[in-house]
Amino acid sequence: MFFVLLTAIFGPYFTVQNPYDLSDIQLADAYKPPAYLEGGDAKFILGTDQQGRDILSTIVYGSRVSLFIGIVGTLLTCAIGVTLGLISGYFGGKIDALIMRIADVQLSFPTMLIAIFLMSLLGRGIANILISLALVGWVRYARIVRGEVLSVKKQEYIEATKVIGLPNFRIIAKHVLPNVITSIIVLSTMQVGSFILTEATLSFLGLGVPVTRPSLGMICSDGYQVLFSGLWWVSIFPGLYIMLIVFGINLLGDFLRDELNPKLK
Amino acid sequence: MEKILEVENLEQKFDLSTGVLGKFKFKKGRLVKEERMVNAVNKVSFSIDKGKVFSLVGESGCGKSTTARTVIKLVEPKGGTIKFAGEDITNFTPGQMLKYRKRMQMIFQDPYASLNPRQKIIDIITEPMLFHKVANTKKEAEEKALELLHKVGIRPEQATRYPHQFSGGQRQRIGIARALAVEPEFIIADEPVSALDVSIQAQILNLLMDLKDEFKFSYLFISHDPLHPYTKVLLSAVPKLSGTNLKRSRLVKGEIPSAINLPSGCYFHERCPYARPICKEEMPTEKEVKDNHFVLCHLY
Numbered sequence: 099m100f101f102v103l104l105t106a107i108f109g110p111y112f113t114v115q116n117p118y119d120l121s122d123i124q125l126a127d128a129y130k131p132p133a134y135l136e137g138g139d140a141k142f143i144l145g146t147d148q149q150g151r152d153i154l155s156t157i158v159y160g161s162r163v164s165l166f167i168g169i170v171g172t173l174l175t176c177a178i179g180v181t182l183g184l185i186s187g188y189f190g191g192k193i194d195a196l197i198m199r200i201a202d203v204q205l206s207f208p209t210m211l212i213a214i215f216l217m218s219l220l221g222r223g224i225a226n227i228l229i230s231l232a233l234v235g236w237v238r239y240a241r242i243v244r245g246e247v248l249s250v251k252k253q254e255y256i257e258a259t260k261v262i263g264l265p266n267f268r269i270i271a272k273h274v275l276p277n278v279i280t281s282i283i284v285l286s287t288m289q290v291g292s293f294i295l296t297e298a299t300l301s302f303l304g305l306g307v308p309v310t311r312p313s314l315g316m317i318c319s320d321g322y323q324v325l326f327s328g329l330w331w332v333s334i335f336p337g338l339y340i341m342l343i344v345f346g347i348n349l350l351g352d353f354l355r356d357e358l359n360p361k362l363k
Numbered sequence: 364m365e366k367i368l369e370v371e372n373l374e375q376k377f378d379l380s381t382g383v384l385g386k387f388k389f390k391k392g393r394l395v396k397e398e399r400m401v402n403a404v405n406k407v408s409f410s411i412d413k414g415k416v417f418s419l420v421g422e423s424g425c426g427k428s429t430t431a432r433t434v435i436k437l438v439e440p441k442g443g444t445i446k447f448a449g450e451d452i453t454n455f456t457p458g459q460m461l462k463y464r465k466r467m468q469m470i471f472q473d474p475y476a477s478l479n480p481r482q483k484i485i486d487i488i489t490e491p492m493l494f495h496k497v498a499n500t501k502k503e504a505e506e507k508a509l510e511l512l513h514k515v516g517i518r519p520e521q522a523t524r525y526p527h528q529f530s531g532g533q534r535q536r537i538g539i540a541r542a543l544a545v546e547p548e549f550i551i552a553d554e555p556v557s558a559l560d561v562s563i564q565a566q567i568l569n570l571l572m573d574l575k576d577e578f579k580f581s582y583l584f585i586s587h588d589p590l591h592p593y594t595k596v597l598l599s600a601v602p603k604l605s606g607t608n609l610k611r612s613r614l615v616k617g618e619i620p621s622a623i624n625l626p627s628g629c630y631f632h633e634r635c636p637y638a639r640p641i642c643k644e645e646m647p648t649e650k651e652v653k654d655n656h657f658v659l660c661h662l663y
Contacts, residue, residue, distance in 0.1 A: 258538075258541065262468075262495075264497070
């Protein structure tokens with residue numbers, strides 16, 4: 099995971115070219131296979147695509163976009179979902195019923211369908227992707243946080259704060275939230291991975307990021323068009339990298355879950 | 364004698380059915396509206412003199428804790444009146460309750476659940492102090508908190524620890540210190556020792572009595588175990604034992620009746636060894652048998 103993050107942050111200083119700077123690309127370099135194959139160029143370790151872009155460089159640049167969407171999208175989703183979950187669980191009653199019914203309705207549609215629908219409404223763009231991911235993802239947060247709040251709320255230390263007379267907002271912020279934060283953190287790491295995948299799928303379908311700032315999914319999609327004409331590396335390497343990132347994130351999530359659970363220590 | 368707390372005909376009910384649809388049931392082919400209510404507290408009355416200990420004793424599940432929670436307005440009462448220091452607080456809003464929150468506090472039953480696991484001990488004690496302006500600065504609050512912790516037997520260097528680093532008895536001491544932090548006049552102790560080891564129980568009870576002498580407040584003391592040595596001493600302060608004033612272990616048989624479908628007449632008649640036909644028909648009224656000693660029973 100650290101490797102992936104470091105690559106995304108510092109990678110551009112080491113790549114042979116900026117694949118999205120036209121002056122950097124030589125069309126003559128197009129269709130080069132990976133360096134270890136016959137006809138490969140040592141300069142392009144993983145080969146080049148139709149327009150002479152180095153695949154390794156596109157992966158590095160693409161992972162920046164993918165990670166940005168995954169992380170910022172998760173933060174946004176987290177903010178919406180946790181707020182609604184806290185309100186829903188703590189106050190209960192009508193507001194709880196309202197929020198949970200909206201969540202139920204949304205859960206009865208496939209996630210992808212809603213995301214595709216929203217993207218086709220909003221149009222391409224990184225901001226739009228973030229919005230639709232947040233609108234799709236808040237339900238999981240709201241439900242999990244609500245469940246946790248329901249169990250925390252019954253604890254005597256919350257009753258003690260009420261006997262003291264603390265205002266609701268302060269009880270939620272200082273006494274409820276710190277006791278549900280563990281599951282939020284664990285869920286968030288998982289969510290980053292799942293958002294990267296969702297974004298990749300959307301981009302693959304042509305509903306994702308703009309062409310000028312392709313993510314890993316977009317690169318896969320570009321390569322897909324020439325996949326069967328022998329240029330398998332254009333699609334396969336970015337695809338493998340997505341897998342690596344998501345796998346790493348899921349491992350991190352498992353680790354955090356075990357680490358933050360005092361019962362397992 | 365001035366009364367700190369007067370409770371009259373207090374009632375507490377909980378609706379079991381969930382939502383509007385839950386109230387309708389099919390019975391014999393018909394749709395019937397049925398309300399399933401738990402009658403947790405049925406017309407309880409008592410009053411507590413200033414500076415006195417009042418003990419509320421009863422079997423587990425008979426509604427003692429619910430009474431306590433209603434008196435301190437954690438749950439809104441469904442009937443009856445609660446007067447605190449002469450003022451009717453029954454229908455007070457949370458905002459109106461605020462200044463009374465400083466005057467009445469609660470010690471909880473389970474020391475493992477009553478302290479926020481993510482708060483340091485010192486913060487647990489200073490938070491109510493700062494909120495109710497018992498202390499004006501954080502520094503003053505911390506000094507007061509340390510002094511209070513010392514009184515309940517927690518050393519100053521332990522103050523920056525988290526609750527899970529303490530034993531049950533120590534946690535209960537911290538819970539007591541939190542209740543005392545706002546310098547209340549009245550404390551509800553909801554079975555404060557039932558979750559503790561027998562050896563620790565006596566220590567905590569002694570601590571509670573010592574603190575009472577020092578700070579001059581009144582207690583509503585809730586216990587489920589009338590055979591407890593401490594409660595035996597207090598038994599003279601207990602005004603009624605649900606109609607029988609003899610040894611319970613021999614005389615009371617069976618379980619407490621369902622709180623959903625209350626028995627007719629006296630709620631106790633199914634289990635009372637002295638039950639008469641009238642007990643099944645009519646609810647007894649309150650009679651004063653001795654000075655200040657009331658009984659709800661047809662026998663008197």
